[in-house]
Amino acid sequence: MDFIAKKSRTAVYSALKAVKEEIRKANSNHIIMGKIIIILVPISEVIIIILLNITLVILSIVGLLLFIFGFQKRSQLYILFGAIIFLAPIFYLIGWTFFLPMVPPIALAISLVAKK
Numbered sequence: 070m071d072f073i074a075k076k077s078r079t080a081v082y083s084a085l086k087a088v089k090e091e092i093r094k095a096n097s098n099h100i101i102m103g104k105i106i107i108i109l110v111p112i113s114e115v116i117i118i119i120l121l122n123i124t125l126v127i128l129s130i131v132g133l134l135l136f137i138f139g140f141q142k143r144s145q146l147y148i149l150f151g152a153i154i155f156l157a158p159i160f161y162l163i164g165w166t167f168f169l170p171m172v173p174p175i176a177l178a179i180s181l182v183a184k185k
Contacts (some may be wrong), residue, residue, distance in 0.1 A: 125158035133159070152176035157184045 132154030139147025153176040160168050 122162065125162055129158040129162075131154050137181075140183055143184070145180050148180040148183050149176055152179045174185070 132151050136151030139151050156172045
């Protein structure tokens with residue numbers, strides 16, 4: 070039994086040694102271990118992504134408020150800008166970056182319908 074435990078311990082140590090060697094060789098931001106890719110992302114990039122998402126959520130809230138203000142005042146320009154500012158971050162956050170060029174025409178259609 071002790072022989073099996075010793076064998077498994079040496080296998081784990083050799084695997085860890087191989088990973089360390091891979092890190093030294095690659096000197097890049099990812100490690101490939103079999104089918105698993107470990108991505109080493111600096112903490113500053115994670116913080117930047119979190120701050121970007123928070124900023125986009127705040128921007129969409131401002132766009133929604135601007136849209137409501139324009140709807141109350143019956144101002145087509147406020148409705149248009151509010152719809153653009155609301156829709157662009159939403160499309161970006163859900164991953165529909167392909168549809169971002171369609172935001173202004175959609176916002177124009179919304180403002181025309183809301184004006185009537």
